[in-house]
Amino acid sequence: xxxxxxxxxxxxxxxxxxxxxxxxxxxxxxxxxxxxxxxxxxxxxxxxxxxxxxxxxxxxxxxxxxxxxxxxxxxxxxxxxxxxxxxxxxxxxxxxxxxxxxxxxxxxxxxxx
Amino acid sequence: xxxxxxxxxxxxxxxxxxxxxxxxxxxxxxxxxxxxxxxxxxxxxxxxxxxxxxxxxxxxxxxxxxxxxxxxxxxxxxxxxxxxxxxxxxxxxxxxxxxxxxxxxxxxxxxxxxxxx
Numbered sequence: 349x350x351x352x353x354x355x356x357x358x359x360x361x362x363x364x365x366x367x368x369x370x371x372x373x374x375x376x377x378x379x380x381x382x383x384x385x386x387x388x389x390x391x392x393x394x395x396x397x398x399x400x401x402x403x404x405x406x407x408x409x410x411x412x413x414x415x416x417x418x419x420x421x422x423x424x425x426x427x428x429x430x431x432x433x434x435x436x437x438x439x440x441x442x443x444x445x446x447x448x449x450x451x452x453x454x455x456x457x458x459x460x461x
Numbered sequence: 462x463x464x465x466x467x468x469x470x471x472x473x474x475x476x477x478x479x480x481x482x483x484x485x486x487x488x489x490x491x492x493x494x495x496x497x498x499x500x501x502x503x504x505x506x507x508x509x510x511x512x513x514x515x516x517x518x519x520x521x522x523x524x525x526x527x528x529x530x531x532x533x534x535x536x537x538x539x540x541x542x543x544x545x546x547x548x549x550x551x552x553x554x555x556x557x558x559x560x561x562x563x564x565x566x567x568x569x570x571x572x573x574x575x576x577x578x
Contacts, residue, residue, distance in 0.1 A: 391569035453503040
């Protein structure tokens with residue numbers, strides 16, 4: 349059973365609007381989360397992280413929100429740009445506190461010009 | 462730039478042949494990982510290493526072995542390739558670069574596309 353789930357395989361958003369990518373997890377002990385962006389024929393690129401002691405972390409146009417009670421995190425991209433079109437993966441440190449991660453299946457974001 | 466290279470970048474091989482993929486890093490990081498990426502499965506951990514000659518299995522290790530005789534190189538071997546091992550393979554290293562204290566993120570190489578016919 350998948351412990352980290354990205355239930356939306358794809359998402360389309362107009363340029364300039366907000367993109368919201370969602371990720372759910374099952375283990376309440378997960379304590380560190382990562383988001384990656386992946387372009388075709390390239391390796392995933394680290395975007396932003398969040399620790400379970402926080403509920404928000406921002407880096408430029410990217411903000412990650414963590415709702416521990418719902419076991420849910422989301423990545424907000426504002427404003428969305430055509431160059432943001434990629435596959436986005438969330439990941440959780442598993443076992444908690446280690447340097448190993450378990451990844452979701454990814455969401456393909458398409459930003460329409 | 463995390464200084465990770467993978468070779469070869471593309472390979473086509475026949476069922477039953479051995480295949481070795483190489484991951485090379487230039488920054489002396491302790492932790493290295495091999496993943497495979499398949500449609501509908503995301504990234505799945507095959508093996509990882511926490512130092513020279515220290516390795517352990519990941520989620521999908523059957524049919525794969527690894528070796529790390531030098532800090533900078535982590536080799537993934539398919540002893541007898543099967544069609545189910547057709548995939549894109551990514552190497553990653555782990556270190557802290559996000560400002561989140563001592564927690565480590567992972568940084569990925571460009572990938573190797575392997576086709577087993």
